[in-house]
Amino acid sequence: MSIIEKALNKAKDEGQKLNNASDFYNETGESTDTKNNSPDNAPVITVSAKQEQRPVNKDIVVLDWPRLTSLGFINPEDSNTQDIEEYRNIKRPLVSNAFGKGSEGITRANLILVTSSVPGEGKTFTAINLALSIANELDKQVLLIDADVARPSVSKALGLRSEPGLIDYLESRDITFSDIAIKTSQPGLQVIPAGKSHKHSTELLSSNKMALLVDELSYRYPDRIVIFDSPPLLAATQAEILAKFVGQVVLVIEAEKTLQNVVMESVEKLAACDVVLAVFNKTKRNMEADYYGYGYGYGHYANK
Numbered sequence: 001m002s003i004i005e006k007a008l009n010k011a012k013d014e015g016q017k018l019n020n021a022s023d024f025y026n027e028t029g030e031s032t033d034t035k036n037n038s039p040d041n042a043p044v045i046t047v048s049a050k051q052e053q054r055p056v057n058k059d060i061v062v063l064d065w066p067r068l069t070s071l072g073f074i075n076p077e078d079s080n081t082q083d084i085e086e087y088r089n090i091k092r093p094l095v096s097n098a099f100g101k102g103s104e105g106i107t108r109a110n111l112i113l114v115t116s117s118v119p120g121e122g123k124t125f126t127a128i129n130l131a132l133s134i135a136n137e138l139d140k141q142v143l144l145i146d147a148d149v150a151r152p153s154v155s156k157a158l159g160l161r162s163e164p165g166l167i168d169y170l171e172s173r174d175i176t177f178s179d180i181a182i183k184t185s186q187p188g189l190q191v192i193p194a195g196k197s198h199k200h201s202t203e204l205l206s207s208n209k210m211a212l213l214v215d216e217l218s219y220r221y222p223d224r225i226v227i228f229d230s231p232p233l234l235a236a237t238q239a240e241i242l243a244k245f246v247g248q249v250v251l252v253i254e255a256e257k258t259l260q261n262v263v264m265e266s267v268e269k270l271a272a273c274d275v276v277l278a279v280f281n282k283t284k285r286n287m288e289a290d291y292y293g294y295g296y297g298y299g300h301y302a303n304k
């Protein structure tokens with residue numbers, strides 16, 4: 001039985017049905033590191049529900065914190081809110097794998113793909129919050145890439161321009177990396193939008209140029225975390241293609257909604273990945289189990 005299967009069974013035991021529910025809840029996980037990643041010590045991470053609002057596109061790079069906060073994104077200026085604590089717990093094993101002893105044996109450990117089985121589980125929400133959380137560490141640089149090129153939403157959420165972006169870079173010889181990277185007012189955070197819509201986007205994502213880009217990001221900038229906001233795994237092949245490029249995968253699972261067999265199908269598609277961290281998103285907070293800002297539930301962390 002895989003670690004994810006054990007995690008899922010544990011969720012069932014604890015009454016966390018992976019069936020229909022409509023509320024937004026939390027992800028859960030305990031802190032962990034690479035020395036402490038057995039199923040029994042799996043992370044338990046929580047992310048609380050936020051109101052949804054439509055963002056506004058802007059060509060400037062100054063982040064509008066009141067707006068972002070209203071959308072549910074963490075404000076790194078705040079300290080010790082529950083949300084901040086939740087994303088600290090999610091990022092800890094990822095950062096440890098990228099830069100710590102855990103990085104040994106993981107190819108491209110600083111590249112992280114945030115994906116899920118189906119749309120709407122919280123990939124973009126998780127990818128942005130993780131990026132903000134990591135960028136807030138003094139010495140950390142984060143590059144957030146919108147690789148959900150069919151349904152891009154990072155730029156819209158953050159209020160940044162949407163073109164040129166990844167697809168334009170992959171398609172054109174004239175567009176350079178610095179043409180597509182957007183520096184933001186959050187120190188340490190740069191964003192690459194998805195770019196224009198393209199009928200051959202799948203081929204572009206699996207092209208040599210993409211392979212060269214990820215190599216460059218991994219080896220030339222090993223001090224930087226690169227987070228890819230991915231398409232869903234079960235909708236098309238793009239997420240699987242992207243998963244082959246990265247050292248770590250965050251599998252977002254919408255708690256009480258995504259069916260277990262659907263999650264298992266995704267897990268199988270990620271079988272070749274070195275590290276998979278599962279995050280239960282939108283989990284219902286258990287107030288009794290709540291302690292120092294942690295909700296109750298769990299994710300998993302596996303180092304194969």
Ligand SMILES: Nc1ncnc2c1ncn2[C@@H]1O[C@H](COP(=O)(O)OP(=O)(O)O)[C@@H](O)[C@H]1O
Pocket residue numbers: 024025026027047048049050051052071072116118119120121122123124125126153281282
């Ligand atoms: N933990 C959460 N709490 C509240 N709302 C959330 C949470 N995670 C995601 N959402 C909301 O759910 C919706 C879908 O999330 P999104 O990240 O866009 O999904 P995906 O990228 O997987 O399609 C968005 O409106 C988002 O704001």
Ligand SMILES: [Mg+2]
Pocket residue numbers: 123124125148151153229
């Ligand atoms: Mg998305």
